[in-house]
Amino acid sequence: MSAPAAAQIEVAGLVKRFAGVAAVADLEFAVAAGEIFGLVGPDGAGKTTVMRMLAGVMPPESGRIVIDGIDVIADPERAKQHLSYMPQRFGLYEDLTVDENIRFYADLFEIPRRLRDERIGPLLAASNMAPFRRRLAGQLSGGMKQKLGLICALIHTPRILLLDEPTTGVDPVSRRDFWRILYSLRESGVTILISTAYLDEAERCTRLALLHQGRLKYCDTPRRLKQLMPGVLLTIASPDARAVRDTIAGLEGVSGVLLVGDGVRAVVDDEARRLPELRRALASAGVPFGAVARTEPTIEDLFVALLRQDEEAA
Amino acid sequence: MFERIWHMLVKEFIQLKRDRWARFRLIVPPLVQMLVFGYAATFEVYHVPTVVLDRDHSQESRELISRFSFSDRFRVVKIARSDAEVEDAINRSDAALAIVVHAGFAELLLKGQSAPLQVIVDGTNSNTALIALGYLNLIVQQYAADYGADLLRRGVGAPGAGIVQVGIEQRPWYNADLNGRWFFVPGVVGSLTLVLVVSLTASAIVREREIGTLEQIMVTPIRPAEYILGKTVPFFIIGLAEVALVALFGTLWFGVPFVGSPLILLLGTCLFLLSTLGLGLLISTLSKTQQQAFAANFFVLNPMFTLSGFAFPIASMPEPLQWLSYLNPLSYYLVVIRATFLKGVGLDALWPDLIGMTLLGSLLLGISILRFRKSLD
Numbered sequence: 001m002s003a004p005a006a007a008q009i010e011v012a013g014l015v016k017r018f019a020g021v022a023a024v025a026d027l028e029f030a031v032a033a034g035e036i037f038g039l040v041g042p043d044g045a046g047k048t049t050v051m052r053m054l055a056g057v058m059p060p061e062s063g064r065i066v067i068d069g070i071d072v073i074a075d076p077e078r079a080k081q082h083l084s085y086m087p088q089r090f091g092l093y094e095d096l097t098v099d100e101n102i103r104f105y106a107d108l109f110e111i112p113r114r115l116r117d118e119r120i121g122p123l124l125a126a127s128n129m130a131p132f133r134r135r136l137a138g139q140l141s142g143g144m145k146q147k148l149g150l151i152c153a154l155i156h157t158p159r160i161l162l163l164d165e166p167t168t169g170v171d172p173v174s175r176r177d178f179w180r181i182l183y184s185l186r187e188s189g190v191t192i193l194i195s196t197a198y199l200d201e202a203e204r205c206t207r208l209a210l211l212h213q214g215r216l217k218y219c220d221t222p223r224r225l226k227q228l229m230p231g232v233l234l235t236i237a238s239p240d241a242r243a244v245r246d247t248i249a250g251l252e253g254v255s256g257v258l259l260v261g262d263g264v265r266a267v268v269d270d271e272a273r274r275l276p277e278l279r280r281a282l283a284s285a286g287v288p289f290g291a292v293a294r295t296e297p298t299i300e301d302l303f304v305a306l307l308r309q310d311e312e313a314a
Numbered sequence: 315m316f317e318r319i320w321h322m323l324v325k326e327f328i329q330l331k332r333d334r335w336a337r338f339r340l341i342v343p344p345l346v347q348m349l350v351f352g353y354a355a356t357f358e359v360y361h362v363p364t365v366v367l368d369r370d371h372s373q374e375s376r377e378l379i380s381r382f383s384f385s386d387r388f389r390v391v392k393i394a395r396s397d398a399e400v401e402d403a404i405n406r407s408d409a410a411l412a413i414v415v416h417a418g419f420a421e422l423l424l425k426g427q428s429a430p431l432q433v434i435v436d437g438t439n440s441n442t443a444l445i446a447l448g449y450l451n452l453i454v455q456q457y458a459a460d461y462g463a464d465l466l467r468r469g470v471g472a473p474g475a476g477i478v479q480v481g482i483e484q485r486p487w488y489n490a491d492l493n494g495r496w497f498f499v500p501g502v503v504g505s506l507t508l509v510l511v512v513s514l515t516a517s518a519i520v521r522e523r524e525i526g527t528l529e530q531i532m533v534t535p536i537r538p539a540e541y542i543l544g545k546t547v548p549f550f551i552i553g554l555a556e557v558a559l560v561a562l563f564g565t566l567w568f569g570v571p572f573v574g575s576p577l578i579l580l581l582g583t584c585l586f587l588l589s590t591l592g593l594g595l596l597i598s599t600l601s602k603t604q605q606q607a608f609a610a611n612f613f614v615l616n617p618m619f620t621l622s623g624f625a626f627p628i629a630s631m632p633e634p635l636q637w638l639s640y641l642n643p644l645s646y647y648l649v650v651i652r653a654t655f656l657k658g659v660g661l662d663a664l665w666p667d668l669i670g671m672t673l674l675g676s677l678l679l680g681i682s683i684l685r686f687r688k689s690l691d
Binding site: 052055056057058059076077080081083084085086087089090091092093094095096100104105107108109110136149152 | 317318321325328329332333525526527529530531532533534535536688689690691
């Protein structure tokens with residue numbers, strides 16, 4: 001969890017309480033230039049609150065936020081010149097057209113007309129939005145709305161992009177478009193902080209922070225995080241997955257039992273010891289089952305396992 | 315600075331242009347309200363349903379009763395035969411007024427003595443009752459005067475039966491016919507503007523907060539004052555147009571005179587709009603949802619309306635309520651608007667009200683600009 005040398009975003013000792021309840025507690029992390037840094041965690045973990053504080057639209061109770069060398073808490077307006085923030089809820093005007101929304105945001109950022117056209121063209125092209133310039137934003141699909149939001153957020157060429165669950169409710173094709181744009185932005189040197197509820201997306205980030213109940217639980221690259229997986233993930237193929245689940249749930253050393261398409265997945269603390277026990281239990285219960293295989297955990301498996309481990313420890 | 319405000323204005327008017335319901339709301343309800351008030355809101359009293367019980371059955375009593383029948387202020391709906399019938403008519407609201415002529419009425423008159431006439435009035439609506447009694451007095455006095463004069467001319471009856479009358483020559487200024495509509499129509503212009511501008515302004519910013527567009531605006535370099543001006547200047551323009559529309563309608567349709575200076579009305583309206591915009595903004599900074607703003611509008615606007623002198627004279631209110639009217643921009647504006655419509659007086663008479671509105675407007679606007687933050691909490 002070491003802070004990279006050239007940190008573009010630095011957060012330390014960040015605290016925010018709502019009505020006395022800590023929404024964010026003593027948060028600390030740093031993001032290097034050119035990273036796509038993912039903020040993941042269950043609903044209510046405090047992701048949106050963190051995003052809003054970083055964007056300078058919500059003053060924290062205490063702590064320090066430095067973005068691109070600017071103290072966001074002391075001078076949010078100057079920081080806003082360099083960062084861009086896309087709220088989770090679509091924040092553009094649904095009764096304005098795509099063009100009118102873009103123009104309005106360009107006007108607010110005082111982008112000269114000539115420069116504006118140079119920027120808008122490629123952005124529209126990259127997001128496949130060019131044919132919809134005259135459509136009202138309210139009549140766009142969820143994915144197109146998010147792409148429009150991204151265009152408006154990029155109109156002032158920010159160096160830091162804060163995206164709060166930008167792909168929630170977005171179809172897979174638009175999501176792919178969206179990520180393609182993010183990668184090309186990263187190549188041009190933009191630092192991206194993205195929160196997401198889709199853990200398959202989390203794997204695309206350079207680093208991940210797992211937030212739970214306002215606290216930072218884990219923060220590392222996806223590859224190294226997976227090594228934290230407690231125990232081994234097994235997939236048990238079976239024509240009667242429910243029976244398998246009911247039989248093995250509650251066995252000692254077995255946790256996270258989950259129905260999947262072709263059987264059941266479960267985490268065991270000690271493969272050598274639990275595997276024979278599992279087979280015996282299933283056989284004696286007369287439950288039919290096929291192959292039992294070790295499975296590479298996804299980030300989702302990992303986080304579910306990590307959070308359960310924490311709960312048991314508590 | 316001005317460019318950003320201009321861009322906000324352009325945006326607001328594009329949105330207004332696309333919002334059919336908003337356009338409807340700006341034009342139809344105000345005109346309907348003007349029509350309703352113009353026709354319905356009147357304190358004048360006509361055709362009071364009246365029940366009559368004549369126990370005298372004399373020529374005199376019939377003559378007196380016929381004067382009521384012929385007056386357009388009263389309508390004799392029933393000739394009762396007993397006290398019970400009179401009571402019944404009033405209880406059932408068939409009649410609001412009862413006139414009972416006791417036996418011996420004509421005899422007393424002939425002797426030149428005072429002849430009592432019993433009048434029962436339904437006091438439920440105290441205002442109507444008072445006014446009806448006033449008209450009744452006029453008719454009875456006239457009858458007494460005519461009767462006395464008649465006795466004198468014929469040389470009958472007791473000496474001294476002729477009564478000396480003091481005649482009052484009424485001369486109401488500015489509204490010679492005491493036409494209630496002339497009083498109400500300019501008032502409607504003021505109260506409509508208050509309700510419309512306060513509620514539009516309050517809901518405009520709260521709406522952006524609610525649908526999430528404000529959060530996106532907050533990360534742009536726009537200054538709070540730029541945003542607020544961009545949001546309120548459209549309603550200032552709309553407010554001016556609204557006053558012009560409703561005032562024109564009032565003068566053209568209802569024939570209410572406009573004898574004053576349009577420039578003074580314009581000045582007064584501008585100052586009044588400052589207060590209404592400030593009030594709307596204040597409500598919007600205190601509300602999180604449009605529903606809260608709506609409730610706040612209701613709680614603020616109703617007392618303002620009641621304590622403005624729109625219908626009930628401020629001078630008749632208890633003193634603490636009269637002090638409150640000094641904090642009410644509508645009470646100043648009603649003075650200005652009635653004065654420009656009916657009296658035609660100038661700045662020399664209206665400056666205290668104009669200054670009152672200026673102070674209230676700056677105070678309300680100042681507080682709400684200071685309260686508006688470019689942040690969520």
